[in-house]
Amino acid sequence: MCKHCELFGTTAAADKPFVKRGVQLGTHPTRKLLSHSNSKYHKFSVERYTLAKSSINVYRQLQIKDAHKKASNRSALKKIFKCLDFVIKQKWAVTENAEKFIKFVANIGVVDLQAFLSSSSVTYLSSSSITEMVMCLSDYLEREVLTDLSGKEFSLLADESSDISNRSQMSVMIRCGSADGIESVRTFFMGFVQLEKGTAECITNSLETFLLGKNINVANIRFSGFDGCNTMSGVQKGVQRRVQHVSPFSVYINCRNHRLALCLAHLIKRFPLLQDVDTTLLSLWKLFEFSPQKLAVFKHIQAVYGKDPLTITRAAATRWLSHLQASARFISRYVCILDTLDAIYAEKREPEIRGIRQNVTDKNIVATVLLLCDILKPVNMLSLYLQEENVNFTSLPERVKVTIDSLTSLVAIYRRYSGNLVNSETEFAKCDQLFLEIDDRTALERRMRQNNLDLTPDAFLEETGIPLVYELVQEIEDAFNHGDPVLNAFGFFNPQNLPENVSDLPEYGNASIQRLVAFYGSPKTDIFNGHTTNVPALMNPVQLETELKSVKVQLYMLSVIDFKIFEMLMYTLHSQV
Structure with missing residues (x-):
């Protein structure tokens, strides 16, 4: 028997000699042994025997190969996660741009990512895989945020809206100080809260449950x-009142931009002409937005006049601050709009087109649009300031004063150039030209029937325009001149409010210091619906007062040093020139 063939042979040899049965060597043993050793079967068995004796471990080789493949896949997945993180931070649509961006990164020389995408049957680029990876990133980042927020005092920002399925929900954001010193204040988006009802009680309970679920102390x-709606800002039973009961040291800040938008919205009740303007601008936008054929006619007529083909800007009905761009676009393409309406009406005779054209040629409406182009410019500047990420609300009264001064100076310009508005360098200066255009395009019998036949730009300003500006000024003053006393006291920290003379420094900000000491240095008791909340003082009043008085000295020293450095730089620059 040949032990190599017996132990390492194949099962195909059912009755081979030396394998399954013994062989008598007889008189020629050497010849038989050589014949068997040179056979293919014996050589195959010896080869298997040799491999079996080697030090190569097949299981270990498989493990090494799997480990190498895992490391390669993990390296590729890390790059995919980094690409997703970049897409998210750039605020791009993830589901639409992630796959394209990842493939782009792979094709610019990232070898391992390119090899992974080309060789692997699973590339993790499907919408479900990308969504799952985004959720993993969300969980990871949320854990970091919640760790950073643990035990910190913070500001709560919330706003209610409806999603695409018309479900009521609230977005929640938190602002707090940074411990790493890189950013002084950081803003975190915490998520959406689904609301069963829109009542103040339901909203407050949902907010508390949401924050407690993330281990954030609402106190x-x-x-x-x-x-600024009553549900959120009500002082008796609104959400801000209920939050103040949970945390008596919380101070409520009404959304200033929302308050500014309401100033213009309130004017509609006293000036119905604003509603007519809004209806005209919106109907004109719908006319071209939902009809490519009519939009093509409008663009063609603009090209005939040698102007860039532009579309009508939408004026949001609930956001009157968006009316500046819509009004400016309406005036800049007024003649083209009239020609377009005439061409479309001559072809189809649609009553809708006739009604829109009648409004567009109404002198009161056109004059109001011109007036909005002037008065919304300073108002929009204030709005843009309020939309900045880091707004210094202690400087807000100064910004409001600049806006009010701009509006009142606009009235002075109108009256100074009365009878000669063409030279006033305002948007309303175009009123005479547009009124002549309206008269040229309006039939005599129709002009005789219109009530505004004798309307002039000066008459419109005296009857409607100037009273509207004064009403807007009063609305802005009422909205912004009444702030929380504690918030106003923080203006003490604004270096711009420091006195010019050092002799006035001891008396500077004493009232604000006392207000802050009284608020943060005394315990609070709050009673709401029969429930009482008692909290101790946040700070020692004596220590707080001492530190605040020393702070104003430091602020003054820093302002003086900065001013002297500025003087030195200007002197150096002047000497070099």
Whole structure:
């Protein structure tokens, strides 16, 4: 028997000699042994025997190969996660751009990512895989945020809206100080809260449950910011009142931009002409937005006049600050709009087109649009300031004063150039030209029937325009001149409010210091619906007063040093020139 063939042979040899049965060597043993050793079967068995004796471990080789493949896949997945993180931070649509961006990165020389995408049957680029990876990133980042927020005092920002399925929900954001010193204040988006009802009680309970579920102590709320509706800002039973009961040291800040938008919205009740303007601008936008054929006619007529083909800008009905761009676009393409309406009406005779054209040629409406182009410019500047990420609300009264001064100076310009508005360098200066255009395009019998036949730009300003500006100024003053005393006291920290003379420094900000000491240095008791909340003082009043008085000296020293450095730089620059 041949042990190599017996132990390492194949099962195909059912009755081979030396394998399954013994062989008698007889008189020629050497010849038989050589014949068997040179056979293919014996050589195959010896080869298997040799491999079996080697030090190569097949299981270990498989493990090494799997480990190498895992490392390669993990390296590729890390790059995919980094690409997703970049797409998210750029605020791009993830589901639409992620796959394209990842393939782009792979094709610019990232070898391992390119090899992974080309060789692997699973590339993790499907919408479900990308969504799952985004959720993993969300969980990871949320854990970091919640760790950073643990035990910190913070500001709560919340706003209610409806999603695409018309479900009521609230977006929640938190602002707090940074411990790493890289950013002084950081803003975190915490998520959406689904609301069963729109009542103040339901909203407050949903907010508390949401924050407690993330292990955030609601008693650490120091400032809360909501919109101006009664449900959120009500002082008796609104959300801000209920939050103040949970955290008596919280100070409510009404959304200033929302308050500014309401100033213009309130004017509609006293000036119905504003509603007519809004209806005209919106109907004109719908006319071209939902009809490519009519939009093509409008663009063709603009090209005939040698102007860039532009579309009508939408004026949001609930956001009157968007009317500046819509009004400016209406005036800049007024003649083209009239020609377009005439061409479309001559072809189809649609009553809708006739009604829109009648409104567009109404002198009161056109004059109001011109007036909005002037008065909304300073108002929009204030709005853009309020939309900045880091707004210094202690400087807000100064910004409001600049806006009010701009509006009142606009009235002075109108009256100074009365009878000669063409030279006033305002948008309303175009009123005479547009009125002549309206008269040229309006039939005599129709002009005789219109009530505004004798309307002039000066008459419109005296009857409607100037009273509207004064009403807007009064609305802005009422909306912004009444702030929380504690918030106003923080203006003490604004270096721009420091006195010019050092002799006035001891008396500077004493009232604000006392206000802050009284608020943060005394315990609070709050009673709401029969429930009482008692909290101790946040700070020692004596120590707080001492530190605040020393702070104003330091602020003054820093301002003086900065001014002297500025003087030195200007002197150096002047000497070099």
